[in-house]
């Protein structure tokens with residue numbers, strides 16, 4: 001596992017997603033309630049991009065058919081056995097520079 005910088009905190013918009021492709025991962029980064037979250041971007045239903053969806057009640061909602069995944073748990077609303085991968089996330093405050101959003105990604 002390694003902490004990887006994904007984007008500057010300042011580019012995130014509350015309740016919206018941002019797509020980030022890095023080190024072979026396709027990720028959706030969200031800002032919800034001032035907290036950053038990172039989940040897999042690909043919706044397991046039919047491959048929609050979760051990063052282009054919005055956040056409702058702490059869930060990323062896929063625009064294609066409205067499946068909603070918890071930003072913390074990755075669980076599908078109403079069907080918790082269906083889940084997407086979530087990643088530990090942290091903010092890197094670099095003393096006078098922009099704050100970075102980082103995720104802990106597995107290294108293979």
Ligand code: FES
Pocket residue numbers: 043044045046047048062063064065066067
């Ligand atoms: S592709 Fe995401 S809900 Fe259908």
